[in-house]
Amino acid sequence: MSVNSPPIDFYGLIREGDLVVCGQATAEPVTLTEALMAQAARLPPFRMMIGPVFSETFPASCATNVSFQSYGVIGNARRLARSGRLDVIPSNYSAFCADFAVRRHKADVVLVQLAQARDGRLSASLSNDYVIDAARAGRLVIAEINPDAPFTFGAEWPEGVPIHMRVAARRSPVELASTPPDDVSRRIAAHAASLIVDGSTLQFGVGRIPDAILSSLSHLRHLGIHSGLINDAVVDLIACGAVTNAEKGIDPGITVTNQVIGTQRLYRFVHENEAVAVRPTSYTHGQSVLARINRLVAINSALQVGLDGSVNSETLNGVAIGAIGGQLDFVRGANASPGGRAVIALPATASDGTSRIVAHVETVTTPRADVDAIVTEWGIAELRGCGLAERARRMIAIAAPEHRDALSAQLRGT
Incomplete structure (x- = not known):
């Protein structure tokens, strides 16, 4: 695969009306989300569930066949909200996560960034939120294995939750520096x-x-x-x-x-x-x-x-x-x-x-x-x-x- 070729071809993987859930904030699997957004215009209409966004992945000008949902407007998600493209679910964060566990929210495709320990164990690394529960019921779970993501305890990926496809990360995890005080x-x-x-x-x-x-x-x-x-x-x-x-x-x-x-x-x-x-x-x-x-x-x-x-x-x-x-x-x-x-x-x-x-x-x-x-x-x-x-x-x-x-x-x- 050349450097300029996509890490994955989403054509045929994304179906019309799918709910695609990806890791949030610094846990966003940027290699996967960037590829998905780059290919979105030639895919059938689908929905994207996001959390806080600290990357440049989701511009307000992205393909119109993608609709976005979130539990709030944090970080660069404000661009989507200002353009009227973000549907906000008014929910406490704990309840929003629990809704995936009881399948009130049901993901079709899950994109996740994982860290891998030397013994092969996987960890959700930078966030232990709703993605694991979303993956339990997902039709397709695609993991971006990022060698620069830390292996964290408590967020180990459960053995019983399948990963259907793996790709190698092409970017280090998203970073967010502290803001100097005024x-x-x-x-x-x-x-x-x-x-x-x-x-x-x-x-x-x-x-x-x-x-x-x-x-x-x-x-x-x-x-x-x-x-x-x-x-x-x-x-x-x-x-x-x-x-x-x-x-x-x-x-x-x-x-x-x-x-x-x-x-x-x-x-x-x-x-x-x-x-x-x-x-x-x-x-x-x-x-x-x-x-x-x-x-x-x-x-x-x-x-x-x-x-x-x-x-x-x-x-x-x-x-x-x-x-x-x-x-x-x-x-x-x-x-x-x-x-x-x-x-x-x-x-x-x-x-x-x-x-x-x-x-x-x-x-x-x-x-x-x-x-x-x-x-x-x-x-x-x-x-x-x-x-x-x-x-x-x-x-x-x-x-x-x-x-x-x-x-x-x-x-x-x-």
């Missing part, structure tokens, strides 16, 4: 860090603010990690001794995650590292598991927060630009955890200068009854146990100063 994210991080104590267990997402918060925790000790993802900042916290996973209450000494999203530095760290477990969503996001963790601090973001504490992480002006993701799973898990905290951290203003603290959110991702602490660069609003009037007062206090009078007027109805 002044606003540093100020948010300083407030959020005050809620985190020695022995806390951390959950966090992707982005500038969680990266800034993690980078401000090196002075703490005996932190643990039980998260939907880990990134390069976790390597730093382990190296400086802040993270030991010694006081989590479960999985002592083990960093637990569902996805690995970072650079080759992180991938080398997790490769064959028995102190890291890439576990399925039923474990990483399971309420019965999260409730057993000591001092779980869930750090999540939002697009808007209302004066009553309701959180919107999904839409602005009626357009989907975010996701439910694991936010509600972890907020409720942190609330059930002994000593846990559920933190929603966001800038007080959007890039266009409008307030992200609003009278009423347009979409409720996390209900006000579940909200604990809201953090902006202007401070912390402790909302748990507060009445609506006191919540509004505290929320206005952490809005940008130039928006506080307008928010107060909206509250009075004047």
Whole structure:
């Protein structure tokens, strides 16, 4: 096969109406997905299920006979959403994954990136999400074996799940570098860090603010990690001794995650590292598991927060630009955890200068009854146990100063 020839010919493999599921985020099998998109115009119409996209694989201009679905709009999936080509399934991430296990979602073709150990064992490597359950029922499972993908424990490919075709990867796994902090994210991080104590267990997402918060925790000790993802900042916290996973209450000494999203530095760290477990969503996001963790601090973001504490992480002006993701799973898990905290951290203003603290959110991702602490660069609003009037007062206090009078007027109805 020449370098320029396709790694696989999808003609005859993809049938009309097929649902094609591929690995998400850094687990995307780019050799396969790029080949599929390049050939899509000559294939019968099919549907593509994607998650967060950090590659350049799915441009808005791709073949019109492909329709796209996802549980949210994250990363470069926003291009498809802006062009009206992405149908969003409004589902908690844990429920979305579980729907593949019970075959509410049923894949026809599954494309997956795998790592192979020296003894031949295979691992789903960078993500232990819905792909394995999708493959159990798939008509055709095609694996991209990537020598640069780390072999991770907890994500071993089950022997009973068939792989019908294998191809050699032509690209290293997708990488996502941390975003350098700016002044606003540093100020948010300083407030959020005050809620985190020695022995806390951390959950966090992707982005500038969680990266800034993690980078401000090196002075703490005996932190643990039980998260939907880990990134390069976790390597730093382990190296400086802040993270030991010694006081989590479960999985002592083990960093637990569902996805690995970072650079080759992180991938080398997790490769064959028995102190890291890439576990399925039923474990990483399971309420019965999260409730057993000591001092779980869930750090999540939002697009808007209302004066009553309701959180919107999904839409602005009626357009989907975010996701439910694991936010509600972890907020409720942190609330059930002994000593846990559920933190929603966001800038007080959007890039266009409008307030992200609003009278009423347009979409409720996390209900006000579940909200604990809201953090902006202007401070912390402790909302748990507060009445609506006191919540509004505290929320206005952490809005940008130039928006506080307008928010107060909206509250009075004047």
